[in-house]
Amino acid sequence: MTELESVAEFRDRARRWLKDNLPAATGRYSGPENDDIWDRSRQLQRILSDGGFAGICYPKEYGGQGLTTAHQRAFTEESFEYEMPLVFNIPTLSICAPTILDLGTEEQKRTHLTAVLRGEELLVQFLSEPRGGSDLAGLTTRADRDGDEWVLNGSKIWSSGAYAADYGICLARTNWDVPKHEGLTLFLVPVHAPGVTIQRIKQVTGSTEFCQEFFDDVRLPADSVLGEVNGGWAAASRLLFHERSAMGGTSPYMSGSRPRLSVDLSELVELARSVGRLDDPAVREDIGEARAMFRVRDQLVARVSRQLASGELPPPASSIVRLFSAENAQLQIDKAIRIAGASAATAAPDGTGRQLGIDYLFRNSWSLAGGSAEMSRNVISERLLGMPREFAADRGVPFNQVKHGR
Ligand SMILES: Cc1cc2nc3c(=O)[nH]c(=O)nc-3n(C[C@H](O)[C@H](O)[C@H](O)COP(=O)(O)OP(=O)(O)OC[C@H]3O[C@@H](n4cnc5c(N)ncnc54)[C@H](O)[C@@H]3O)c2cc1C
Structure with a gap:
């Protein structure tokens, strides 16, 4: 086994490389408020990848560096003064890609993680729906099996940066005869596939980063499933773990900045x-x-x-x-x-x-x-803390018998 480079040596190497390869940051990062930032971030991510500094905590076989969180922390500290591909951090690098790393097939990992780390793919989360995001297991976007394919119908909302992304990790209902947590499946959906319509939403801040998507008979191949068919709740729980880690600042996969x-x-x-x-x-x-x-x-x-x-x-x-x-x-x-x-x-x-x-x-x-x-x-x-679970009228009830506010 080759010995890991010490954090001090790595920090020195990173400092020299950053100085020679990345431009100085201009002002405070205020989120993806202008559309050019996406292309620019893809270029910057490619520069990191070519220089051997992309995906510091990702395994080497998928284009990462196979190093520790201490190496990542050192790189982040050194990179504060430089222009970094920060839009890759949330949700691509810290939420979606780690979920693929945890649950994906070998082929999914080789395809998507390699592309992400080289700056060729941005990912987005398709979880929340217009009827509410907190009751995630109560979602009504559906995927029905048709031969070797799945057919996706429904709508997602509040997807940050979907218009600029390549794939969405989408939770959909695949079985309506069982209680709500048991009939879900996680899919990798090409954002610009036929049948996907994306509308941007203008917020009170002026930002148009949020999107709503409409899925009309979107056909997905069988290998779009991430994790197990009808095992979507366990898969989504893994994704939510990465999401909370990202939002809380404990994710080892972000590079360059804490959440803003x-x-x-x-x-x-x-x-x-x-x-x-x-x-x-x-x-x-x-x-x-x-x-x-x-x-x-x-x-x-x-x-x-x-x-x-x-x-x-x-x-x-x-x-x-x-x-x-x-x-x-x-x-x-x-x-x-x-x-x-x-x-x-x-x-x-x-x-x-x-x-x-x-x-x-x-x-x-x-x-x-x-x-x-x-x-x-x-x-x-x-x-x-082991306190009693809150009351839920739909607990244990087959989803097709649960009353919805339609
Ligand atoms: C900046 C930002 C980025 C986002 N990015 C994405 C994204 O990329 N993809 C995505 O899918 N979603 C995204 N979201 C949506 C986010 O996940 C939802 O806003 C969140 O889950 C809450 O859902 P909701 O807004 O539908 O509120 P609701 O679920 O309708 O809840 C409304 C209020 O009721 C409270 N409430 C609901 N149920 C309970 C309960 N059981 N007990 C106590 N209180 C309760 C909630 O806390 C909330 O205050 C984003 C949101 C923001 C603000």
Whole structure:
């Protein structure tokens, strides 16, 4: 067995390579707000791949580097100053590709993981539906077997970046005669296949990243199934584990940045200075609280990551960091708004306060994206603390006998 390069040597090599191969980052990453970022990210991901720095924690046989989370952390720290393909992080690298790694056939892994790591494929999640995202097992998008194929019909919504992606991981109902969790199957769906219509949704922030998809007799080959037929709930649970890890900051598969926090600490200090309130005791207290939350978040992420990796904590524990990260993000935004005061609402289009106002409009997303904060509390109470399960009128009832609000 060849010995792994030490983290210190790897860090040095990464530092030199980044300096020679990637341009400096320009400004704070604010999400995929303009369409050019997708093509640019594909190019950057290809550069990482050619340089031997793509998929640091992915196995070598699928185009990764087969290294440890400590190597990934070192690379991420070194790469902060450089332009990185950040739109690959969520959901492609940290949620969808790890699900394929866990559940895919050898062929699925060789096809999709290799393409993702070379920047040739972006993935998206098709989970939420117009009737609601929290009751995921109650979904009504259907896939019916027809000879060697499946025929997909229904609609998904809130799919981040679907219009720019290549494949969607889609949960659909394949058996209506059994209780809701038992009749689901996970599929890999080509986003631009005949029968798929994508509509972009404009949010209050102005972003059109969200999409709704309509599936009309979309034909999928038998080998599109990811995991077992009718074993979709177990498969989706694996995907949700990766999703909570990504949102909570414990995923080993993200490169270059943590999930975007609206404002960071140095920005809060700068903000207080710019509005002339750095000496205000109430503002200093707000900054202190924000700092304490960041420190707790970092310690929590480190501890939960370690315990998840060693098996001391079961996968549902990813909900702890997912919940805390959402609360922290919202607290940081609220503090920033308190400090900025009216300037957050009245800033010029290119002023600092303008981004803050937009961040405030996006604030509630932090407790919805990756499953809502309330659902995280349910997971923590029922699956970690052993508290009684909440009442569900449809438990154990064949899905075709469950009443729906149609
Ligand atoms: C930024 C962002 C990105 C997203 N990206 C994707 C994506 O790529 N793909 C995708 O499929 N989805 C995506 N989503 C959708 C997200 O998964 C859903 O918003 C989330 O699961 C909640 O579903 P919902 O919005 O339909 O709310 P609902 O399920 O209708 O819930 C409404 C409210 O009721 C509460 N609630 C519901 N049930 C319970 C319960 N049993 N106990 C207590 N409270 C409850 C919820 O917590 C919520 O506050 C994204 C959302 C956001 C904000």
